[in-house]
Amino acid sequence: MHIPVMLNEVIKSIKIIPNGTYIDATFGCGGHSRCILSKLNEKGKLIVIDRDPKSIEFACSIKDRRLIPIHGNFSKILKYSIKYKIFGKVQGILFDLGLSFSQIKDSNRGFSFMHDGPLDMRMNNLHGISAKEWINNANIKDISFVIKEFGEEKFYKKISNVICKYRKIKNINTTKELVNLINKACGYFYKKKHPARRSFQAIRIYINNELQELKLALNDIIKIISPKGRIVFISFHSLEDRIIKKFIINNSRKKIYPYKLPILESKIKNDNIYKLKYFKKIQPSKKEILYNKKSRSAILRFAEKLKYD
Ligand SMILES: C[S@@+](CC[C@H](N)C(=O)[O-])C[C@H]1O[C@@H](n2cnc3c(N)ncnc32)[C@H](O)[C@@H]1O
Incomplete structure (x- = not known):
């Protein structure tokens, strides 16, 4: 069963207004969405996005007129907000990054190094190239780069060789074949964590273009929310967390202009209109980690949009 990570903390930080409009950009199994919906009144609205067709199929099966499911990538969030006429009117957006429980446990999706299955790893398995296609055709330099950069794996050379x-x-066709190869390359050096953990993470990030997706969404989200609106992120590895932290910090500072440069007050106001108030990061409690081990690496960051006046 999927247990939504840091549910109480998400609900608290997104600060629900009962008749507000919210976006869950990563619907997954709908754990957070269900709780957000329960806090909305009949005028409230929840737009849910997921690139996984199965996840959105599930969202569509929920009969609730306040819920609007969108099958697509959250990098297109600006386009969706215009289409659904909520641009600048959203009170909160949630990004719970990574994989859902149903994606991990379904061995046919090829995400897990614990279960044997076809080496696929696409969140949207209707489009794009699978991990199998990529790993059997990419050159050694690219494989090394991906495992090193997106997995922060120090044995990247051994593994790619x-x-x-x-x-x-x-050909490498299955997750088990890949796990066996990684074990052969560096299994000896890993005593506590699974030797394939970092490489699987790296390949998945690459196949789904995950970091670029996040950066593209970040370009637009401040414009989409209303003043006092909140943006909440849950990330599970340092690459994503670094991007989120940098985004929040960069947008929390007022633009500084060179001394004595003649600048119109309207320009200063305009440049500082999309600013964020930054809150302290939150991590799961010991109690949560005990009953949901998967939450242990989660980091929640959130920010509020301020209006310059
Ligand atoms: C950790 S799960 C979300 C779980 C959800 N909060 C819940 O409680 O059930 C992440 C979900 O985000 C989706 N996802 C990841 N990257 C995405 C992207 N760029 N665009 C849309 N959906 C994405 C995945 O398909 C997955 O279903």
Whole structure:
């Protein structure tokens, strides 16, 4: 069963107004959405986005006229906000990044190094290239780069060498085959954590273009929310958290102009219109980690849009 991560903290930080408009940009199994809906009155609205067709199929099965499901990438959030006439009127947006419970546990999706299945790893398995296609065709430099950069894996050279040697003889088709190769390359060095953890994370991030998706969404979200609106992020690894932290910090500062440069007051106001108030990061409690081990690496960051006046 999917347990939404830091549910109480999300609800508190997104600060629900009962007749407000909210976006859950990562619907998943709908854990957070269900709770947000329960806090809205009949005038409230919840737009939910997910790139996974199964997740949105599930959202569509929920009969609630306040809920608007969108199958697509959250990098298109600006386009969706215009289409649904909520641009500048959203009181809160939630990004709960990473994979949902149903994606991880379904061995046919190929996300898990714990279960054998086809090496796919696409969140939207109707589009794009699968991990299998990529790993059997990419050059060694690209494989090394992905495992090093997106997995922060120090044995990236060993792993990519073993992969490229093996595929000269036979294609890598399954998660188990890939896990065995990674074990062969560096299993000896990993005593506590699974040797394939970082490489699987890296390949998944690459296949789904996850960091770029996040950066594109960040370009637009401040414009979409209303003054006093909140943006809440839950991330599960340092690459995403760094991007989020940088985004919040950069947008929390007022623009500073060179001394004595003649600038119109209207320009200063305009430049400072989309600013954020930054709150302290939150991590799951010991109690939560005990009953939901998957929450242990989660970091929640949130910010509020201020209006210059
Ligand atoms: C951790 S799960 C969300 C779980 C959800 N909060 C819940 O409580 O059930 C993340 C979801 O985000 C989706 N997702 C990840 N990146 C996305 C993107 N760029 N655009 C749209 N959906 C995305 C995944 O398909 C997955 O279903």
